[in-house]
Amino acid sequence: MRDMLEQKNHRSKYRLPRQSLPEALSESLRERILSGEFKEGDPLIQEAIAAEYECSRMPVREAFRQLEAAGLIVSRIHKGSIVSALPSEQIGELFELRAMLECDILSRSLDHLSDEDLVHSEQILKHLEEAYHNRDIARVGALNWEFHRSLYLPATRVQTLAILQGINVHIDRYIRIQLLLTSGFEEAEREHRKILSMCKKRDPEVVEFMRGHIIRAGHDLLEALTKRRVSDTSAA
Structure with a gap:
């Protein structure tokens, strides 16, 4: 019994x-x-x-x-x-919001990043790079956000992080499309490594580098997405 x-x-x-x-x-x-x-x-x-x-x-x-x-x-x-389908101008707006909010929170976080924080960020980045190499798109989206988030946590900006997470949900599927259509894995990996290296040096220029990283990703995405939508329309 x-x-x-x-x-x-x-x-x-x-x-x-x-x-x-x-x-x-x-x-x-x-x-x-x-x-x-x-x-x-x-x-x-x-x-x-x-x-x-x-x-x-x-x-x-x-x-x-x-x-x-x-x-x-x-x-x-x-x-x-x-x-749902987001119009291109709304996707562009979301990337502009990302650039504005992520650069602000990174500037607030930079002086508070501890060595332990950066070790944690590097561990996440290694998992993200593994997902890149394996073309594991499902893991890329979540790990990309976790890497960015790990650099922002020391700023203790709870509401900003919540807004950014919401934006990330909206654009995750489009980032996956971009990576698949443009084979942008190598560039993303290289830029993330550069961001982490600059954060380790507490280099304030990392804020502007982050801005460029986000804006370039948005531009590449919109270009790839426009081509895909035109192709899908033609096929229909």
Whole structure:
């Protein structure tokens, strides 16, 4: 009897809690959108998603609400939900916001970065470089943000970090597209190494280098995205 109870408790430890199902669904669908499996304008049908995940429509509806709040899908009356598409000018605006906010928070953080902080940043960067080399696009997005974030944490600007994380969610899928279309892995790796090296020296010029890093990435992305959208339109 005791063995049976222990076995039951062991199994329940790994059982997905009911209240976490919408979050698990949201995360799975988010990754499928970011990876490009679901493309801009693709419909997301609740019944089909529920059948695919073998669950009821209720957690799917909640997952859709979370994805809409993150800006990844939009719901339209009588048309259901579709994967959102950001106009090019809005993507450009997000990169301009990134440059403005990240340069400000980096300037505030630079004098407070400890050697331990920089060791942690370098560890993240090594994982990011590994993802670059393996062309592991799913890990690149998360690790890219973690590397940048690690350099900003000593500034203790909680609200700025929250805003930047929200921006990162919006542009993550487009950064993945850019890397795949432009093979920009080597340049990104080189620039991140330069940023870390300058931070280790507490070089104030790193702020302007960061600005250029972000603006160049935005420019390359918009160029690649424009070509892809034209190609997709022609194919249709």
